Amino acid sequence: GAGVSQTPSNKVTEKGKYVELRCDPISGHTALYWYRQSLGQGPEFLIYFQGTGAADDSGLPNDRFFAVRPEGSVSTLKIQRTERGDSAVYLCASSSDRGPYNEQFFGPGTRLTVL
């Protein structure tokens, strides 16, 4: 079956611009996660959705970052007034429910470059 998909695969933007990154989880997965992976580092947790609601957004670095999942499926990560330090690969993952023992399935990521 289809895995997690993310669009775009690459995004280049200028400092100060607004960007949206899209994630389409595996069909039927109720839990959705966003992570950020900087060069040479492991992924870092940003936000977790159970259904339509953000159950844990403690990983969002500041209020320029926001994510939505209005219908409990596709999610969009939004970044306002982008800064060069936002450059990273943004990963989306989904799992069948919120149990901590369930493995998360990751998408290929969106590489964001802020010039």
Next chain:
Amino acid sequence: AQSVAQPEDQVNVAEGNPLTVKCTYSVSGNPYLFWYVQYPNRGLQFLLKYITGDNLVKGSYGFEAEFNKSQTSFHLKKPSALVSDSALYFCAVRDSAGAGSYQLTFGKGTKLSVIP
């Protein structure tokens, strides 16, 4: 707070030899432990997990990992390495309860190079 340490940035092993990639962790409650592999320009792929029960868990592509509670370790192993195993390997932990139970915390990764 939960954390993961992968003490080796890179591991080199000859093809056909056994390999070990090390991981230690810290959590408040009981750990749920995972290994993922990342190939160039591709997403993370799940290899195996430890939840409870037998300390030796087997996963995809012939990999296995041993959970050691006293040493807080979860090392990844394979009896005979293949050149195609060359990739970046990440250990990750989730706490069984509490605020961290939704979050996967990853180590920095270990680059495995299998030499023909």
